[in-house]
Amino acid sequence: MTQSFDVDSFIRSRKQTRAVSDLLKAQAADYLATLSPLVRPQPLFGEYLQGAPRGSGRETQHHFKEFRTLFDKHAGARPFNLMNELEVPLNIINSTPELYPLEYEHTLDNGTRVRVTSPTRWVVGYSSFELSRFRQVVGDPNRSGSELHRFVVHYLMLFHCFSRAGGLGRLFKGLRFPVGFQCLDDFGDLPFCVISSPVSSTLPSDPVIRHSTEISGSRSFEELISDAEIEAMRDGLREQLSEALAAASAG
Template sequence: MTQTFDVEALIRLRSQTRVISDALKAQASDYLSTLALLIRPQTLFGEYLQGAQRSSGRETQHHFKELIELYERIGSASPFQLVSELEVPLNLISTTPELFPLEYDKVLAQSGQSIRITSPVRWVVGFSSFDLAQFRSVIKDPNRSSAELYRFVVHYLVLFYCLSKSPGLSRLFEGLRFALSFERLKGFGDLPFCIISSPVRSELPDESVIRSSTQIAGNTSFEELVSRDNILEMNDEIRQRLLLTIEGL
């Protein structure tokens, strides 16, 4: 996206981006809510989860052992450096999935200024009450509560484990054109996050536009933009797959 700084054009593009993003997030949230029953910590961990019914002892023991290994490897490392063991039984405050903004930092080449960038078409899946921005704040707080940090790490690890053990869920989201993937985010060590991506691509304008915009707004944040061209370039994966299927017949 190459363009000179035009305040009116940027305002229109931002308004357009916001409308598109709201519509896409509403659709993704609806899908996530409908498929939430397939995210099944109670089934996987059984009696190792507070309030859950007993199930196949050997199977739940295997899943909990793998979760402990994940926690010990990731939770004890930077930036978390937790020393507490995984509690038994696990007390999950929330198991309702929710979408949180996907943010990352971009350093502008000329000024060296760090800008917090938000994606309008990709989101992080987390349990409700465990906002990703709050998680980031807890990590950076020198006076942070170890108990609060523990809860964030455990809830995101449990969610990752449940989703990684449900490959069918990924295929369902892909069929709905909202791809589900696992990524590591800067500032969160080796903790893997589940990302839901819409079928629409967003992009950043030239750095000069970002710099001018943040200077006018008086802040250090910017949102990727979605143009009409981004919508027109969307691919229909089913159409492409069917075309490949009949090619050469």
Template sequence: MSQGLDIEALIRLRKQTRAISDALRSQAADYLATLAMLVRPQHLFGEYLQGAPRSSGRETQHHFKEFKELYDRIGSAAPFSLIHELEVPLNLLNTTPELYALEYDLPLAGRTVRVTSPTRWVVGFQSFELERFRKVIKDPNRSNAELYRFVIHYLVLFYCFSKSGGLGRLLLGLRFPVSFERLKEFGDLPFCVISSPVRSSLPDESVIRSATEISGNATFEELVSREDILGMQDDIRQRLLQTVEGL
């Protein structure tokens, strides 16, 4: 998206972006709530999860061993540096998926701008907001117990999504694909990110710089234009065309 600064045009584009983002997020949240039963920590961990019934001993042992290795590698490293042993059984306070804003830092002319994506979201559990997670990590007087709970809940969610190929295929078919990404400030912790079928982008740096100077704060949101909507790709259409062309 390349354009000069036009305050009125930027205001209209921001308003349009917010409306599109709200509609897309609502749709993604609805799909996620409907498919939440496929995020199955009880099934994967069995008796290793507090309150869960016993299941196949060999299978749950395998999943718990893999999860422990994941926790030992990521939890002990920066920025978490946890000395907490993995508690058995795992105690999950909430297993209802929630969408949180995907944010990242953009270095810009000697300052850093915090950018929000209106078309992509991080999946977490309710009550484990991503912004709160950031604050806990940065707090020198943080509670290690709280930090441990955040790490465990996001790792469990990642592990469940990574082991549920059917969930990923369903969301892809609904045009809200899931990817696993690492975010700055969170070390090697992998996050589940849901993307929408519409792409958003940033305008020229001069626009961002001027807009943040006018607003007085170092935050900006990627923008969605009408052309972005018209440029949406239909994966099923593309696959069918490729199938026909191959005959």
């Protein structure tokens, strides 16, 4: 998107973006809540998880071994630099998944750094482990090592459960809210689970962002959803059926 800064059209676009984003997030949250039993850690880890019933010995041992390898790979690396090891049984305080805003840094053409929020993508985390608080703890030189440890364990646990849930990715894709994994600013190579919506959002040109942040006095900005993006939405099932009809007719 490259356009000059027009206050009225910008305000209208912001309102439209917020309305569409709220609807999309509510839908994504509803799907996540419905499918959350598929990513509960208790059945996977059994007695390796505090308060969980005993599971299949070989299977739970396999999951714990994989998780310990995952923890060792990321916890001791930057920016966490954790030295403490995993304690068994694992203490997962809350395993209810929740959606948090996906944010990233954008550098304008004049060198100004802006914190950008996506209205169409969300990071999956556990309730009571807000992503914004995690970012604060990581950036605090006087941070609590135990609190940081809990955050790293919980986000790695969620990643493990999502990545091992066979068929879950296809389910979300079929619902038009695909699930993926990516690294985020401020968290090194730690993998996060991200849910995207069927509509994409984009940044306008740097001058538009600069004018907006100068007027608001804030170094934060939200991507915008255009009418064209909604009009260009594609229905994967409809396209597959159309291809099947065309192939059958040709045969």
